[in-house]
Amino acid sequence: MDTYTKAKLNNGQCIPYLGLGVYQSPPGEQTQNAIIHALNSGYRHIDTAKLYDNEKDVGIAIRKSGIPREEIFITTKLWNDDHGYDQALQACKKSTESLGTYIDLYLIHFPVEKVRGDSWRALEKLYEDGLCKSIGVSNYTVRHLRELLDQANVTPTANQVEFSPYLFQKELWDFCRENNIQLQAYSPLTRGQKLQDPKLMAIAEKYNKSTAQILIKWCLQHEIVVLPKSINHSRIQQNAQVFDFEINQEDMAQLDNFNENFRTCWDPTGTP
Numbered sequence: 510m511d512t513y514t515k516a517k518l519n520n521g522q523c524i525p526y527l528g529l530g531v532y533q534s535p536p537g538e539q540t541q542n543a544i545i546h547a548l549n550s551g552y553r554h555i556d557t558a559k560l561y562d563n564e565k566d567v568g569i570a571i572r573k574s575g576i577p578r579e580e581i582f583i584t585t586k587l588w589n590d591d592h593g594y595d596q597a598l599q600a601c602k603k604s605t606e607s608l609g610t611y612i613d614l615y616l617i618h619f620p621v622e623k624v625r626g627d628s629w630r631a632l633e634k635l636y637e638d639g640l641c642k643s644i645g646v647s648n649y650t651v652r653h654l655r656e657l658l659d660q661a662n663v664t665p666t667a668n669q670v671e672f673s674p675y676l677f678q679k680e681l682w683d684f685c686r687e688n689n690i691q692l693q694a695y696s697p698l699t700r701g702q703k704l705q706d707p708k709l710m711a712i713a714e715k716y717n718k719s720t721a722q723i724l725i726k727w728c729l730q731h732e733i734v735v736l737p738k739s740i741n742h743s744r745i746q747q748n749a750q751v752f753d754f755e756i757n758q759e760d761m762a763q764l765d766n767f768n769e770n771f772r773t774c775w776d777p778t779g780t781p
């Protein structure tokens with residue numbers, strides 16, 4: 510595995526396992542430079558959203574990089590205000606315009622109650638019309654996925670959720686694998702909050718890696734797409750230097766046991 514290694518989605522499209530997250534990357538040159546640096550460091554996958562207000566910068570950075578568009582995978586997301594059939598079609602069009610290029614993966618950002626079914630039908634239409642290469646969801650629990658699978662004509666290719674050893678959602682991971690839905694880990698670095706945890710530091714020391722690299726590698730060894738965010742050039746590079754070592758089985762099992770249902774972001778569990 511290296512930065513270019515891809516997972517195959519259930520519709521045959523491929524997605525690089527490592528992606529750069531750009532949530533809270535400020536609009537403008539700082540984000541553009543971070544993305545160009547990431548692309549030069551081997552990243553081929555950028556995860557944005559309408560909410561992040563930097564879709565435009567993602568498009569600019571990719572064009573500036575000179576790397577052929579088809580080598581790069583872009584995900585963006587339908588924001589909560591844009592749910593509903595017509596609104597979702599419109600929102601996708603706007604995101605495509607902001608990016609200045611096509612969308613590889615369009616996700617429903619959050620399973621907003623009552624309207625998410627209509628929005629999914631819009632995403633199916635976008636997919637069937639070739640306006641998005643793949644479609645999927647984010648923050649869906651097993652219950653939300655079951656509801657969707659009961660109604661859908663197109664199976665979601667991916668589910669992007671908060672995931673780390675500190676929030677090891679085993680049941681959701683198993684469900685996604687059984688249904689051929691690619692799991693993606695957001696906030697895989699716990700937004701920095703667990704990077705000083707002594708038991709994680711002990712594992713990192715053993716491999717001569719940073720705690721961030723261990724958290725990223727744990728996802729990769731579980732075949733989960735992982736989306737660390739950074740705007741710092743040396744950390745962007747560090748987060749990609751995870752392909753020259755393997756965490757052994759015993760340490761993987763230990764990391765699996767770190768679960769404490771620790772969330773840094775919103776919790777969709779209670780969403781009807």
Ligand SMILES: NC(=O)c1ccc[n+]([C@@H]2O[C@H](COP(=O)([O-])OP(=O)(O)OC[C@H]3O[C@@H](n4cnc5c(N)ncnc54)[C@H](OP(=O)(O)O)[C@@H]3O)[C@@H](O)[C@H]2O)c1
Nearest residue numbers: 530531532556695696697698699700721737738739740741
């Ligand atoms: N679908 C959703 O609802 C959803 C929700 C949240 C996030 N996401 C996606 O997932 C991505 C990642 O999640 P996240 O941004 O919440 O958190 P994260 O990737 O877990 O953590 C990012 C934080 O860690 C720092 N950091 C990065 N690399 C580091 C390293 N090697 N050592 C120490 N600190 C490091 C970053 O600071 P610097 O930038 O200063 O390096 C930033 O403060 C987002 O950007 C977004 O694309 C999706």
